[in-house]
Amino acid sequence: MKFYSTRNKDITISAGQAMIRGLAEDGGLFVPDNLDVHIPEPDYKNVSYQDLAFAVMRPFLEDFTDEELQACIRLAYDDKYDTADIAPLRRLSDSWLLELWHGPTAAFKDLALTIMPHMLTTAYAKEGRDDTVAILTATSGDTGKAALAGFADVPNTAITVFFPEDGVSPVQKRQMQTSRGNNVSVIAVRGNFDDCQRMVKECTTDPEVRAAGKHVTISSANSINIGRLLPQMVYYYAAYAALVKTGAIHAGEEVSFAVPTGNFGDILAGYMARRSGLPIRHLLCASNENNVLTDFLHTGTYDARRPFHMTMSPSMDILISSNLERLLFFASGGNDAMVRSCMKSLWDTGAYTIPAELLTALQEIFLGYYAPEEACRREIANLYRQEQVLIDPHTAVAMHAMHEYRKLHSDVPCVVLSTASPFKFSRSVLACLDQPLPEDEFEAMRNLAALSGLKVPTGLAELETLPVRFREVIDRSEGKAVIMKRMEELSHD
Numbered sequence: 001m002k003f004y005s006t007r008n009k010d011i012t013i014s015a016g017q018a019m020i021r022g023l024a025e026d027g028g029l030f031v032p033d034n035l036d037v038h039i040p041e042p043d044y045k046n047v048s049y050q051d052l053a054f055a056v057m058r059p060f061l062e063d064f065t066d067e068e069l070q071a072c073i074r075l076a077y078d079d080k081y082d083t084a085d086i087a088p089l090r091r092l093s094d095s096w097l098l099e100l101w102h103g104p105t106a107a108f109k110d111l112a113l114t115i116m117p118h119m120l121t122t123a124y125a126k127e128g129r130d131d132t133v134a135i136l137t138a139t140s141g142d143t144g145k146a147a148l149a150g151f152a153d154v155p156n157t158a159i160t161v162f163f164p165e166d167g168v169s170p171v172q173k174r175q176m177q178t179s180r181g182n183n184v185s186v187i188a189v190r191g192n193f194d195d196c197q198r199m200v201k202e203c204t205t206d207p208e209v210r211a212a213g214k215h216v217t218i219s220s221a222n223s224i225n226i227g228r229l230l231p232q233m234v235y236y237y238a239a240y241a242a243l244v245k246t247g248a249i250h251a252g253e254e255v256s257f258a259v260p261t262g263n264f265g266d267i268l269a270g271y272m273a274r275r276s277g278l279p280i281r282h283l284l285c286a287s288n289e290n291n292v293l294t295d296f297l298h299t300g301t302y303d304a305r306r307p308f309h310m311t312m313s314p315s316m317d318i319l320i321s322s323n324l325e326r327l328l329f330f331a332s333g334g335n336d337a338m339v340r341s342c343m344k345s346l347w348d349t350g351a352y353t354i355p356a357e358l359l360t361a362l363q364e365i366f367l368g369y370y371a372p373e374e375a376c377r378r379e380i381a382n383l384y385r386q387e388q389v390l391i392d393p394h395t396a397v398a399m400h401a402m403h404e405y406r407k408l409h410s411d412v413p414c415v416v417l418s419t420a421s422p423f424k425f426s427r428s429v430l431a432c433l434d435q436p437l438p439e440d441e442f443e444a445m446r447n448l449a450a451l452s453g454l455k456v457p458t459g460l461a462e463l464e465t466l467p468v469r470f471r472e473v474i475d476r477s478e479g480k481a482v483i484m485k486r487m488e489e490l491s492h493d
């Protein structure tokens with residue numbers, strides 16, 4: 001299987017190369033040349049998360065041997081997770097919750113970022129390279145920490161994370177600023193996530209920046225990297241397997257997934273799982289007040305020219321959803337010229353419109369919903385009062401979408417992706433529950449634990465006492481100079 005750029009199918013490379021490079025030089029995203037691989041139906045009743053990871057990723061990683069892929073899986077999905085299921089499925093009264101926050105940083109990004117560094121270094125070793133892979137990453141909060149944890153002290157790699165100074169939660173900020181490892185660096189940017197993402201994308205393809213690093217290859221740990229998306233397909237299969245195992249559905253029955261969406265990486269992995277044969281009926285694209293995707297799925301016009309809202313689900317405060325580009329490519333049967341022209345229009349004017357037939361095809365599968373802040377508060381409060389289950393504000397956005405969906409499609413079982421531990425956003429969650437609000441985030445964590453009887457995840461509890469290592473704050477305009485300096489530091493002969 002080859003990978004090519006969404007903006008030019010003539011650029012083709014191997015899976016390993018695609019992971020090392022991150023972004024194609026024309027600014028496009030790498031995609032597999034065949035999505036319809038039809039993964040053989042697993043023995044759902046007896047399959048482990050690790051077995052599924054192997055079965056699902058195997059067809060896409062032809063340049064890896066079975067042993068190499070198995071080794072990556074073993075290194076990733078181990079006791080870093082606080083449950084042997086890795087991604088457990090919880091029954092609710094009207095749906096299911098797929099808990100994707102049992103990894104080291106308590107958000108779903110771990111599912112990809114605990115394995116991606118191993119896949120990257122495996123690919124790298126096979127090529128016999130002596131470059132340093134410089135990972136540049138923009139984060140809306142959770143990717144940053146998961147990538148820093150995943151890449152810390154990984155040989156031949158160095159990682160720099162840029163986050164919006166005021167656009168992440170206090171816990172997310174503290175998680176990043178206390179990161180360990182000799183190859184990590186964390187920089188706050190005066191701006192929002194879109195500013196950070198644009199800065200990183202521009203620098204990644206800038207010839208001057210590339211030339212500044214001798215024996216340095218720039219790559220990305222954002223979901224623009226295909227190495228993020230392949231592992232994310234796995235938990236859709238794992239949820240399905242759990243439903244079959246518990247007798248909730250029989251193998252072959254269709255289910256829907258509600259996905260809290262920002263950069264469109266998580267939900268795109270669901271689409272890829274569907275194309276590879278998993279019986280998925282609908283994918284619910286759930287947005288917060290930054291509802292550019294909701295409008296897009298209703299009208300076919302993507303228009304980012306609108307106010308940017310800061311919400312209590314900061315990891316979804318995004319107006320430019322990068323991975324939508326991949327969906328346009330896949331759903332149009334690989335129309336690279338159409339994708340190129342949409343992306344050019346987005347870059348030049350902030351908007352684009354897709355052909356009507358393409359919109360109709362998307363609407364067969366994707367349904368767009370958005371949740372105002374008040375609706376999220378209600379979802380959190382109601383679920384806690386009625387079922388004593390705590391969810392974080394991102395999950396609440398998807399929960400709201402699921403309830404809207406239920407009104408028309410009550411016959412399709414629906415799984416809500418729970419993307420972060422509620423303890424990551426303790427103050428917001430306490431506020432939704434009308435509890436007293438301590439100023440201090442760690443006191444809020446303890447209060448939430450006392451209220452719910454749950455344990456604060458270890459990785460979060462320890463933050464209170466870890467020293468802050470990174471305090472640098474820059475303007476967006478300084479980004480290029482900062483990245484060039486980093487390239488020079490990493491240069492070697």
Ligand SMILES: *Cc1c(COP(=O)(O)O)cnc(C)c1O
Pocket residue numbers: 107108109141142143223260261262263264265266267315316394395419420
């Ligand atoms: C990143 C993130 C999302 C959004 O996922 P995308 O792949 O960017 O669409 C949702 N919830 C949480 C908690 C996240 O960290």
